[in-house]
Amino acid sequence: MSTPFRINCLVPDLPAPQEVLPFLQEMHENRWYSNFGPLVKRFEAELTAFLERENGAEGCHVATFSSATTALELALKAMNLPAGSNVLVPAITFPATALVVINAGLTPVLADVDRETWELSPAIANAALAQDDYAAVIPVAAFGRPVESVVWSAFQKETGVPVILDVAAALGQQDIHKDLTYCFSLHATKPFGVGEGGLLVSGDEALITLSRSLSNFGFQGSAGVVQQTGTNAKFAEYFAAVGLVQTARWKEVSGRRQAVLDQYLEGLKKVGNTVTLQQGTGDFIPAVFPVYVPGKAEALVARMNQASIQTRRWYLPPLYDHPALAHLPYADKETDTPFPASEELRNGLVGLPFHAFLSNEDIEEICDLVAEVAA
């Protein structure tokens, strides 16, 4: 990825072509390039075993899609929620979280996020449910911070409102509960990237089967008839080839990311408590690395630019400030300031470079500049 910066913010850690070649050769010999081919099936089986081994996904079913966006949209369609009904989403997220709700014929309702986790919390969702009816809730693993499956599972049980988790960036980090439905991204910018792709993981086999059929136009059974209108959102053999290598490389990839995180946690000690990390950072490896420097986001971005270090304002502006989403309803209807935490975060969150190719000197330099601006 070529940018004008000396230190880039995000550099994908994907397999080299020669590692993928044997799988591409196999694909070519098969003469099978899409439509649930042998490599896709093998990749899904390996992911199922991986998620069972690493993240407790016993009894879950896994399906691949062309992206997390299509996966989430088709899962919502497969849930057959009443047309136009409310779906709660956080205001601080990647826009796809709300776009899929609109594309599924439902209404995204925007909620604030928790000040410490920077995520939609069950407490915020419960407050929203006290004011209005919701057909579903979509908590987000913000910046790759895994969501708390146990508490969301309890929320779903207590309220009867289905929870579908947009955990796009948290594959490998996210623990899985079979009562919930998870959507992961395999986009090149994600820690477990293959290029383009998405995954649904759920204990609900019927939901996975229907979502998969909707990714293939809605064809069901061997007769090839459309039972419910779908689209084309299938995962291709080419990406499955990369995925099979990436699954085998995962320990290496996450080891490199852990080393970068450890170096940051050490370097940021000098910054003191003027800079805050997302709650729990260190217990998990984030996908990107936003730091919260209250009121000083712009100053930090400018200082980094000056030093030719790229930063990104991930998930900003909040969804309510995107022109195409500004009309969306808010969850908290009882106040004139429905997004106090999101408003604070927008003035303080800056994504620092975070990838496997940073040197210790790069990280030290970045931490020094953060300390200088935050002081």
Ligand SMILES: Cc1ncc(COP(=O)(O)O)c(C=O)c1O
């Ligand atoms: C929270 C979240 N949801 C959804 C997506 C969309 O993923 P994809 O690019 O695989 O469609 C992203 C991608 O960055 C994301 O961060």
